[in-house]
Amino acid sequence: MIIKSLNQLQLISNNIAEKISKKDCIFLNGEIGVGKTTLTRMIVNYLQKREGVKQTEVLSPTFNLLYEYQISNFKIMHYDLYRIKNSKELDQLGIFKENESTIKIIEWPDLITDRPKNRLELELKYLKKEDEREIIFKGHGEWKNINEYKLQN
């Protein structure tokens, strides 16, 4: 899918956020600065608003590896694995150990080989124009039949 602006990304993000359930997992791929954290921010803020909790800052967890957002009766765990070097470091994080009512959104997930059955994998790509991006959707398990055209309305 081609998106032409941040506004269009917001629409897609809102529609993705509506489909997320409490144990879901979203993997975000794509080059530095392409929009992975921006997409995460839109999803987190959308769900905060929907659930009637205060909208917070959503910063990049590049150095902290993880930021967490408690939203009513579920939690979003936002990881950035850019600085993780090997599978040993990855295992120490125990990303999938905590399973109850936690949504995981993971930037730079390449090192994760043991992936949850239900997951949405997105890849963002730069296009020629500054605010344009391509988003490639790969749904697995319950996300398998995701209709990307419906996400645009």
Ligand SMILES: Nc1ncnc2c1ncn2[C@@H]1O[C@H](COP(=O)(O)OP(=O)(O)OP(=O)(O)O)[C@@H](O)[C@H]1O
């Ligand atoms: N259509 C668009 N979609 C996403 N981001 C856009 C778009 N147009 C412009 N931008 C801008 O691109 C930047 C994306 O930065 P962001 O931190 O989200 O990237 P990132 O993929 O998380 O980078 P990193 O790999 O360093 O974590 C933001 O400044 C955002 O405003």
Ligand SMILES: [Mg+2]
């Ligand atoms: Mg980021």
